[in-house]
Amino acid sequence: MTRLTPRSVAGLAAAALGGVVVHDLTQRKHALLRNFPVIGHFRYWVETVGPELRQYIVTSNDEERPFSRDQRSWIYASSKGENNYVGFGTDNDVERVPGYPVVKHRTFAGEGAATAPHGDEGVPVPSAKVLGGPRGRRHAFRPASVVNVSGMSFGALSAPAIRALNEGAAKVGCLQNTGEGSIAPAHRHGGDLVFQIGTAYFGCRDERGRFDLARLVDLVQSAPVRAIEVKLSQGAKPGLGGMLPGAKVDETIAEIRGIPVGVDCASPSRHTAFGDVDSMLDFVEMVADATGLPVGIKSAVGNLEFWDELADQMGPRTRGVDFVNVDGGEGGTGAAPMIFADSVAYPFRIGFSEVYRRFARAGLTDDLTFIGAGKLGLAENALVAFALGADMVNVGREAMLAIGCIQAQKCHTDHCPVGVATQNPRYTRGLDPELKKDRLANYVLALRRDLLKVSEAVGVPHPGLIGPDDIDILDGQRAAVGLRELYDYEPGWGELGPAVRRELLPLLQG
Template sequence: MDQLKDFLASTPWWAYVLVFLFIVFLRDILQKKHTISHNFPVVGHLRYLLETIGPELRQYIVANNREELPFNRSQRSWIYASSKKQNNYQGFGTDQDQSAAGYVFINPALFPYKLKPDHPNLKEKDLVPCAKLMGEYHQRRRPFRPRSIVNISAMSFGSLSARAIESLNRGAYAAGAFHNTGEGGYSPYHKKGADTMLQIGTGYFGVRDDDGNFDIDKLIKLTTDYPQIRAIEIKLSQGAKPGKGGVLPASKITKEIAEIRHIPMGQDVISPSNHSAFTTPNELLDFIENIADKTGLPVGFKSAVGKMELWEELTDLMLERNIGPDFIAIDGGEGGTGAAPPSFANHVALPFVFGFAAVYKIFQKKGLANRVVFIASGKLGFPSSSLMAFAMGADLINVAREAMMSVGCIQAQSCHTNTCPAGVATQNKWLEMGINVKDKSERSGQYLKTLRKEILEITHAAGYEHPCQMTMDDVDVGMGDNNYTTTLKQAYKYEKEAVSFTDMKSLIECPHIGNIQKIEDQVS
């Protein structure tokens, strides 16, 4: 043994390196799985290394500030600075190509809107409630006016980590926003103060029986036990993968997730592409009315947009039966917090502007536009994009990936691998531990506040008190190489319906406005 220790101590370090490289060499030439490492032993591994770290190299070294997708460096920097309450300004003018097709221009008024001495926004510069009251037309027993025009979109516990969900929920409470639970059930991390919108997906997680069917009694109990659930959203489809369900592998199902979702341990759980509780527009309306009647809450649905025939049928039935959803969330095909096949994420469903315009025109044609609260979703978490959506007829903005960035997401695009380095989209406990809930909740709340404040500032520059007053003549879009612009009205061939609005003060004084309970009264 002493002789072996002496031999090892006297052997130079480079000899160990040579032995290691020789072993790798033998392994490479003997294996038949990887052609590159077989044909180029040892050095072939450099190719795999560069391929692995290529996205990081491009993100931080190669790409300029405006090149990356889905969010470029300038957009991410604005979110990070806004969430940290840092300087989010830029100097020396714009660095964007303003002649590009689709570029958004907000048309300012000659004289901006002037706040009166007693105006609420002199005290709270970011306070902007929804101009419409959810459930008003159908006279729901518990109507809801969201206190914030910007809210957090559907992201489930399971898809996101517990600490990420809790940070978003606490941030939403601080900002007066609501938090959509996603289809994974109502977890303890959604119960930290914020108003919540409970999403029901095709798997009916959290409100299902032992056979996976929808259980109305469980839903009634849930909404009774937790009054901070202010609305219910039925998920028909999402922008990332419309028409496709998902699978939660048995290996990822913890005891906690199983209890929240009401699913068994030890077996894969499949989210079907279709609902079992309804299959037609008529049955969807019955499903909505049953839930609204039993819970008293506003009920709506979320959908990506493609074929329009069933939208026509749905609106005809709404007129005929005088019933329907209290809100509709239109999710653009550019959305993408959920893991999805590239063929779906890249090519299935219309982008937000085209999909929303198509749906809104049908509702406007039937005289239904002001019966519904329209929620816009799909990369709209920036002031100009949000105001374009308001000008087109949206009443609320839901943000997802932007909210993830506010709690630390670095766009590593590893959401589907359970290896998110920021601990946001993973169930890896070690990675998740990197999230400081107190710090990240403050950042997510501050991002929502900053976004609302800048939306409101541009609204005032356009001469209005509230974003709901924006019209399609107030926004121009670039038409490409001819350097001309055209209004949204000219581009999409409609003008949105005027929204009933008196003043900001009347919205704030509404008895059904959200986020007015003390946090200790809401937290379970």
């Protein structure tokens, strides 16, 4: 029998370690292991024993922020096509947590509601409204998915990440918002786009940084752009403008945006192409006329005078935006001062309801599409958004988690360990778009499935038909208040008009 010496044991250990290194560097399933061979396994080991450790010395499943471990685990399992169900009941503290939403299921089904045991993950869930239809845009269309990918720029996200999102969106009929960083080669892999015009006009600006309509027309005609979004502000840094740290500004980004390499790219806080609601509506109509595309706005909600004036000026129906994308103050960003991320702009539910009420009073809610963003990639949050009147939801950080983000919160440093929010080749090499596109597609299908399942439980065939009377907000075990009462909605608000319902129901019946 051969006797092992310390030297031979060390040699075997070294060989085994070398084998692990080779395996990790050549596999494509896990970006973390590809970028951090061997030591990356410790992260997965800690994750495996996390439930046991947290019982005694760490946080509970629901305490971590911005996304709890339960929320991340659901997204990860969904994106991998794994079992995303839970056992033994909820571990949420429903008895004591204020603000907890409860969906009120119905005993009997309503008009057109499915009665199958489970919603099919492959069933399409189109928007209830035709985007641009009420204003007669030449290229108006009905979005094929109520769940779409939020605005995340190439620059803030890596090229492999953008490509994975684009190809994944194409697989499930989603729209991908470009973010304000313009259209990159990574955006051109089959997915339909919403082109975002930011305050710096990247992709549609002249040599002096001013808006250039001709360049916009040329750009959107060169790519599968289905709509245009004018970004007024975003939830995590409203009134500040975008910020791309110089460490992320490589030659490709500099060329696409028209900026210097390696220099911090700070977008202005406000637009220069218009300066009030009146001129903004002129700008919207000019862009819509030149491109034929639906044109809308994205904004966080702060001072409400803007929304009062917008609803008032859209009243005559001679000018108007085709959609309003309300971004909650709890939304994400790659880089922002803490005070802006923490304390500027209303959170989604308050902000959205304030905006919706103003259009409802003016009788305009069927004239435009309402989009919501800000942690709405979780079914319970999305359902509240639909009940308040949203027609579609955009997912940002949830989409990032689906393609491999581990919530390291290093987006602003260019040291994202899994290659999602960085331009550093040291990390981006680990992210395989061919694998991650399926992760994004699986996640969107799972979210749409859950939205459809809960719609069936409420007795309706589409999440857009869930109204403010279908969800209560709990105050611990003391009281339950309906969304209609809580957000001061009048009868009929938060619901689709009769004409929109008549168009939608035949689509859902095949």
